Amino acid sequence: MIKFEAVSDRIEICGAGFRPLNMFLNRQLIKILEDLGVPDESFLSLQDEAVEQLRITTENPINAGYYLQRNDIGKSARLSWLVRKLSYIGMSFSDDGFLRDTLELAVLIQLRKLKYKSRIFVERGMTVYGIMDETGILEENQIYCSVQNEKAALVLTGRVVITKSPALHPGDVQIVTAVDVPLNSPLRSVHNCVVFSSKGDRDLPSQLSGGDLDGDLYHVIYDDSLMPTKWSAPASYASAPPIDIGREVLRSDMTDFFIKFMENDQLGRLSTLHQTLADQKPGGVFDPDCILLAEMCSTAVDFSKTGIPVNLTKIPKSSNVRPDFQAPGPRVLIEKSITIDGEDGQDGDEDEVDEIDEAPATRYYESPKILGQLYRAIDEHVFFEQIQRQSRSMRTSHRSSLAEQVWQYVRRETALMQYEHYQPFARDTRDAYEENMIDTMRENSSHPMHFVSEVEVFAGEILGKYGAPNKRQRETSTSMKEKHDRDVAYTVQCILHGQDEKASTAEALERSMACLDVAIHEAKTRKRFGRLVSFTWVAAAVCLKEVEKFVGS
Numbered sequence: 001m002i003k004f005e006a007v008s009d010r011i012e013i014c015g016a017g018f019r020p021l022n023m024f025l026n027r028q029l030i031k032i033l034e035d036l037g038v039p040d041e042s043f044l045s046l047q048d049e050a051v052e053q054l055r056i057t058t059e060n061p062i063n064a065g066y067y068l069q070r071n072d073i074g075k076s077a078r079l080s081w082l083v084r085k086l087s088y089i090g091m092s093f094s095d096d097g098f099l100r101d102t103l104e105l106a107v108l109i110q111l112r113k114l115k116y117k118s119r120i121f122v123e124r125g126m127t128v129y130g131i132m133d134e135t136g137i138l139e140e141n142q143i144y145c146s147v148q149n150e151k152a153a154l155v156l157t158g159r160v161v162i163t164k165s166p167a168l169h170p171g172d173v174q175i176v177t178a179v180d181v182p183l184n185s186p187l188r189s190v191h192n193c194v195v196f197s198s199k200g201d202r203d204l205p206s207q208l209s210g211g212d213l214d215g216d217l218y219h220v221i222y223d224d225s226l227m228p229t230k231w232s233a234p235a236s237y238a239s240a241p242p243i244d245i246g247r248e249v250l251r252s253d254m255t256d257f258f259i260k261f262m263e264n265d266q267l268g269r270l271s272t273l274h275q276t277l278a279d280q281k282p283g284g285v286f287d288p289d290c291i292l293l294a295e296m297c298s299t300a301v302d303f304s305k306t307g308i309p310v311n312l313t314k315i316p317k318s319s320n321v322r323p324d325f326q327a328p329g330p331r332v333l334i335e336k337s338i339t340i341d342g343e344d345g346q347d348g349d350e351d352e353v354d355e356i357d358e359a360p361a362t363r364y365y366e367s368p369k370i371l372g373q374l375y376r377a378i379d380e381h382v383f384f385e386q387i388q389r390q391s392r393s394m395r396t397s398h399r400s401s402l403a404e405q406v407w408q409y410v411r412r413e414t415a416l417m418q419y420e421h422y423q424p425f426a427r428d429t430r431d432a433y434e435e436n437m438i439d440t441m442r443e444n445s446s447h448p449m450h451f452v453s454e455v456e457v458f459a460g461e462i463l464g465k466y467g468a469p470n471k472r473q474r475e476t477s478t479s480m481k482e483k484h485d486r487d488v489a490y491t492v493q494c495i496l497h498g499q500d501e502k503a504s505t506a507e508a509l510e511r512s513m514a515c516l517d518v519a520i521h522e523a524k525t526r527k528r529f530g531r532l533v534s535f536t537w538v539a540a541a542v543c544l545k546e547v548e549k550f551v552g553s
Contacts, residue, residue: 026117125222144181419514433487515543
């Protein structure tokens with residue numbers, strides 16, 4: 001594809017198929033699969049498995065370390081390695097309140113994503129890039145998908161489900177045939193992506209939420225329990241030509257367009273209304289209102305390319321009644337049954353609005369559909385009590401703190417090692433790290449007097465009071481995690497190399513011992529923030545790794 005003429009000969013790689021990405025269900029996809037005939041038990045079983053995997057995370061250090069690694073928690077601080085290393089030398093991470101709280105926070109956040117987003121892991125599924133079959137060997141509605149990593153190789157064959165996010169129209173989910181190719185086919189050298197046929201009246205990617213092959217990711221499901229029994233024709237939306245202003249684009253045009261884009265960004269509102277009506281209407285996602293909303297969402301997605309906004313006058317009317325799984329948190333009254341009608345609709349005529357001009361309070365009902373069942377199947381409080389009991393059962397009876405036990409182990413393994421001359425360096429490194437931590441806790445707080453906790457910064461997620469995080473919280477968590485990861489990576493490099501990043505690591509052990517000693521025995525109590533403890537475990541991970549090298553040598 002020639003996007004535009006350019007003089008640059010540089011190629012920027014935005015992503016690569018080194019391995020298939022994990023496949024997760026979401027509420028939009030679950031609703032479509034339900035209406036296409038997938039039984040409720042399939043989703044409930046998958047969610048039960050996901051909850052059980054979260055529960056066993058706190059059972060032992062091996063599970064805890066694997067969970068931290070898989071979810072990229074504390075990667076810069078080598079947290080997953082640290083948890084396993086402590087177990088190897090006869091210690092339990094559960095003996096330390098900070099490490100225990102970090103793992104429990106990470107698990108609870110994932111549980112909330114399960115409950116409030118239905119983000120359910122599909123083991124027999126994958127997310128991969130899509131490319132076209134240039135050899136012409138694949139027939140219409142056939143795909144080739146070969147997965148290869150360090151563990152094993154797999155070539156999918158038989159009927160599989162394929163889709164792309166966001167999926168709102170029932171035709172955004174299709175059933176295709178995965179086939180193998182001859183040994184001499186060039187496709188044999190293609191791995192970790194899905195190859196689409198170049199034959200047929202219409203290409204398959206465009207049938208899946210209007211996809212294409214310029215870097216779009218596709219979901220491939222080969223789990224028989226999630227195979228639909230019904231089929232829907234794909235959506236066919238007429239592509240709107242971009243607006244041509246008839247002259248060169250100026251900076252003022254870009255500014256005006258950005259403001260217009262912010263004013264007309266209705267995708268979230270349309271998606272939520274689609275979810276509500278799909279639960280309330282007998283036809284589900286096949287209802288004409290839902291089909292219309294799916295098309296409007298497609299227009300909203302393309303607005304940044306075409307400049308054509310959604311026609312808000314076409315939005316279907318809805319009441320102030322919503323299903324329970326859309327409740328913002330547990331402290332909401334859920335009614336067993338509610339008569340749903342349009343009398344108190346939110347999009348009614350202006351003449352019908354009460355003189356007080358107050359929107360009626362949102363009411364929630366117990367949804368009998370699968371999303372309601374999945375939502376009610378998870379009890380946050382019961383689950384959290386279970387993992388806390390498990391954590392308590394893993395604790396040992398040592399009188400000294402876990403950090404002190406680590407220090408005594410280091411001293412035994414490095415007898416007569418001199419490190420005291422690095423203590424001034426260690427104090428400066430500790431102070432710089434904790435100042436960055438305080439800045440992060442303060443900058444990402446939603447209230448000037450209530451800061452984000454050190455555990456939340458270290459885990460890379462802001463928990464919030466209840467429910468799933470909103471878009472702003474998710475964006476804040478992402479930026480917070482990126483900043484803290486940079487701060488930790490810089491601190492680790494300082495410990496390893498000293499002030500000069502290119503310097504040798506010959507005395508990394510001495511520097512790490514000084515940092516660990518200062519962190520444990522010279523802890524500071526800071527006004528309004530108390531005693532910060534995460535530097536102890538950043539230093540401990542580096543120190544134990546250096547001790548491992550020292551003993552091995």
